[in-house]
Amino acid sequence: MTNIQFPPSLDEACKLLSQSAGAARIIAGGVALMVLVRHQLFSPDHLISLKQIAGLDQIRFDEKNGLTIGALVTHHRVETSPVVKERYPALAQCLHHVGNLRVRNMGTVVGDLCQGDNHSDPAPLLGVLGARIKAQSVRGERFIPMEEFHLDIYETALKEDEIATEIVIPPSLPGARSGYLRFSGNSPTDWPCLGVAAILVKEDGRCKEMKISLGSLTPVPVGFKEEAEAIRGKKLTPAVAKKFARACAARIDPIPDSRGSEWYKRRIAEVYITRIIERLNREND
Numbered sequence: 696m697t698n699i700q701f702p703p704s705l706d707e708a709c710k711l712l713s714q715s716a717g718a719a720r721i722i723a724g725g726v727a728l729m730v731l732v733r734h735q736l737f738s739p740d741h742l743i744s745l746k747q748i749a750g751l752d753q754i755r756f757d758e759k760n761g762l763t764i765g766a767l768v769t770h771h772r773v774e775t776s777p778v779v780k781e782r783y784p785a786l787a788q789c790l791h792h793v794g795n796l797r798v799r800n801m802g803t804v805v806g807d808l809c810q811g812d813n814h815s816d817p818a819p820l821l822g823v824l825g826a827r828i829k830a831q832s833v834r835g836e837r838f839i840p841m842e843e844f845h846l847d848i849y850e851t852a853l854k855e856d857e858i859a860t861e862i863v864i865p866p867s868l869p870g871a872r873s874g875y876l877r878f879s880g881n882s883p884t885d886w887p888c889l890g891v892a893a894i895l896v897k898e899d900g901r902c903k904e905m906k907i908s909l910g911s912l913t914p915v916p917v918g919f920k921e922e923a924e925a926i927r928g929k930k931l932t933p934a935v936a937k938k939f940a941r942a943c944a945a946r947i948d949p950i951p952d953s954r955g956s957e958w959y960k961r962r963i964a965e966v967y968i969t970r971i972i973e974r975l976n977r978e979n980d
């Protein structure tokens with residue numbers, strides 16, 4: 696029998712988690728956890744639900760701190776939020792492609808990240824947007840940069856006694872355009888085989904700053920800082936975009952699986968990186 700507790704506050708939830716010494720699991724929407732339970736791959740003795748904790752279902756925005764998404768906010772709430780659509784359109788568009796409406800209505804964005812599946816759609820995008828995860832425990836709170844949050848498949852930087860309480864995304868850089876493209880070989884509602892996110896700032900028709908992150912192909916999203924540095928100040932002509940994409944694709948070690956071989960995945964990485972650069976470059980004109 697699973698014992699589920701519904702603490703009324705974050706402090707209480709942190710205390711319960713700490714006292715369980717690793718035996719309890721946090722449950723938010725339950726989408727990922729219930730799949731494991733239904734298939735008898737996981738039989739939790741003790742779950743701590745976040746559902747009764749006030750404030751975790753909030754989306755907030757202010758010009759100084761940017762966007763805050765609480766741990767109980769579902770994908771659907773974020774994708775349909777007017778402020779997200781206006782200020783972070785790439786995020787709204789990215790979450791619109793997560794699974795299907797049932798998954799997006801129940802599953803939370805924070806839960807998606809905490810699950811640590813390497814096919815997460817939002818993980819690479821939140822990385823280029825400079826997001827941080829706020830983690831709380833009885834020991835206090837800390838912020839974990841998104842790019843350091845995923846350590847391996849199903850492994851995150853959260854400690855055993857920590858709860859991820861919110862995602863904080865800073866305000867966009869002036870003139871920045873961001874985007875997310877995904878490729879799913881089976882059906883559009885399937886998990887992505889590849890997801891690529893990028894942010895581009897141009898000055899005088901040249902690349903002033905670019906951040907790019909590739910998800911799904913490897914255990915954790917890969918950023919390409921050195922490659923992006925090499926094209927700073929250049930015009931993003933088709934030849935430059937292609938050379939950049941080829942250099943990025945050559946650096947990754949994709950996991951071969953039923954979605955494709957290592958060679959195939961490197962090839963689609965090259966194609967999709969070229970596409971996102973061309974798209975953002977056009978939009979930035």
Ligand SMILES: Cc1cc2nc3c(=O)[nH]c(=O)nc-3n(C[C@H](O)[C@H](O)[C@H](O)COP(=O)(O)OP(=O)(O)OC[C@H]3O[C@@H](n4cnc5c(N)ncnc54)[C@H](O)[C@@H]3O)c2cc1C
Nearest residue numbers: 721723724725726727728794802803806807809815816859
């Ligand atoms: C059919 C299907 C299709 C899907 N397709 C996609 C897809 O295309 N793209 C994509 O990105 N995702 C996809 N998903 C994943 C889905 O987005 C996640 O399962 C969901 O968002 C998880 O959120 P949740 O609130 O339900 O997490 P839960 O199931 O409640 O928890 C998941 C894990 O995270 C931990 N956890 C949850 N919240 C916290 C917290 N605040 N602090 C600490 N630990 C926490 C839990 O202990 C558990 O280990 C799919 C899932 C299904 C079932």
